[in-house]
Amino acid sequence: MEIISEVLQLFLHPENFLAIALGVVIGVVVGSIPGLTATMAVALALPFTFSMEPIAAILLLVGIYKGGMYGGSITAILIRTPGSPASACTLLDGYPMAQQGHAKKALKMALYSSVIADFISNIALIFFAAYLAKIALNFGAPEFFWLICFSLTIIISLASGSMIKGLLAALLGILLSLVGLDEVFGSQRLTFGNYNLMDSISFIPLLIGLFAIPEIVEFYRKKALPHIKAKASGASVTLSEMKRSLKTIVRGSLIGVIIGAIPGTGATAAAFISYSDARRRSPRRDNFGKGEVEGVAASEAGNNGVAGATMIPLLSLGIPGDVITAIILGAFMVHGLTPGPLLFQENLPLIYALFMGIMFSSLVLLVVGNGAIKYFSLIADIPKEILFPIVLMFCVYGAYAVNNDTFDVWLMLGFGVLGYVFNRAAIPAAPFLIGFILGPMFEDNLRRSLLIGGNDLSIFVRGPIAWFFIALTLGSILLALYRYVTARRLPTQTDTSQEAP
């Protein structure tokens, strides 16, 4: 009983509520601006938290993190410019929806699935942290390798239309992901002596170029594009759509939780894995990529599911899983607190108060998100000839802001050309991105496993987690083969290759 009053005393403090609200608002705004990421916002906010109470300080940073995770989807849906890498996947269905006049529906679905995923992620953090942390520790390089193998087989399902084009895009993505320093030997790969490429191709300029630029080029090429009445006041998510997507959201959240609990994976991968999984299971899979509300739900659930879960290794093991949690770790330490098992023993009331704040932040996200949609969705009503020059400016600025380097602007424009070629040749972008994101993880974990095992291949079958993912990988390939064979028996149903992407 004593602990409850202590927790409430710590938590029920106006400063805490203010910190959460401010954090989420900053996060949503920063997240929605291309080139400004939640990571930057958290890093910039850190010095301001030094003088705050520890709980308020951490909650401010957590609020920014969560807001930023959602905020990226707004511009992805409205102007085909992902505000953050993790929302690149949301764009695949979100933007087509906006084009069809369903901007509001897409934004609302993104918000609802974000909030639900966030909530599930928090529950996982609060009740299963110790358990999930144990799994994460058993998730070594070989297990990771099989997880990535499984995820790569999903490309088969994403290569809608032409399988050749899908594989081509995926291989191109993997090829481009090879650029940079070799992780083991430190030698340069495909950098052509250009020092700007040594840290590999920056992801944000790539995203902006690939998606936003072709849209602008297309508009000016055709000039008389039928003016899409993407009304901000369009219909919201209907109950039946919500019902239909609920399973997807829950599954996506769980994928996010697992990915988030393993240090070093990230929200972008989670979004794509969730999206691919949803597409494979959905009866409406042919509509994915053309404006399917379930696709938006899957991707946002995947990336927001990560947010709470990255706190699991941080709080229970003291291990930051990504850059943002590394900064939050810094905030803990500035206040003389060291996350890890000891914190649970020494400072339990503080942890509980923090948990209450984190739960509360889901609610704040819902409110702030709703407000953001109300105003941001007006963007959909701006005539394109006024909107696109502004978008172009944001593209250039966003690409520049990542590293403060003009090289990235050229890179962005280069990928703009590539994106345009993709559009014209009807090559799907999703496999390209998956190749770019998962390719390096595949390579690194393969090499890491071989280094750890001393080139002994038995390390790849060393335990139940590895066996589980081997089974999933094989199952996934067999299922695809089965579908291929049955589809050949019913040729009329599969003739989707004629459709534009």
Added chain:
Amino acid sequence: MMNFLKAASLAVCSGSLAMAASVSTVQADEWPTDDVRLVVPYAPGGTTDVLSRRVADLLQEELDANVVVENRPGAGSTVATGRLARGGRDVDHTILMASPGHTIGAAIYPDLAYDPVEDFVFLQNLIDIPNVMVVPADSPYDSVEEFVEAAKEQNMTFSHSGVGSSIHMSGELFKTLTETNMTAVPFAGSGAALPALLGGDVDVSFENMPTVLSHIKSGDLKALAVTSAERSEHLPDVPTLREGGDYNLDQFVTTAWFGLIAHESFPQEAQDAMREALDAVMQREEFQNFAEQLGAEPGQVAGEEFKQFIASEVERWQEVADQAGISQ
């Protein structure tokens, strides 16, 4: 139209003249006459960035001028450092937070367009963070001797946070000095590397002290030695590597150092002002508490001494990189 353009250009010209005039009047005053730019050669959020922002805050008060932090990540700090070396207009108001990447980068990146020693002035070494040689809790080795003896018989693996990090190079240095069999296993940052060590997938690591301190205290990791010259006050019972003296380890002293540098043409007056301000910053309680929380010790060297330290580091890492086959 012509008139308008003329008038506009006239206005701009006179404006800039006025500005130039105002600058020259300010220049009669003491340095700094403008905002000071603190370049962080890494992305926001890392140790270098957090330290820089803390220092910028305090420096601002001591210098009585704005100190603007600017992140320019890329190629292990060499992008920002190269840019600083090329000089430019505001070079007399630009400082850069250098770290082991400065010396290691010089060893592993080919064709750097700058000299890591001669192209800069070295203002002040702010903090040193020792590395700790750690093994998993259930590791059979309880001392450096036991570990080295075993590593002469069988191959050992060590995890690190990325090619060219101080953690990686410490491992390579250890391998070279002790003439043991060790394989480097790279990870994307310490956060990803730590589970492999905790889970026993790798045998040893030479991690930064703040990253592993809590795990050592909770008993999840065993500390065999610290890499600094003296024992750390955070781990007074853990010997230094050079204490044993065997296996050539008496030469093993490395720390992750952080310090401010500037372009070689940085004016003497500015150097003096910076040195004075940095001395004051390092005396501040806020700074000392901050360093304490990082598990860091205050930096020892400044000026010419700092430069000599850098020169010897560059030479050493070049040797290690050559032996490990990391440089091209």
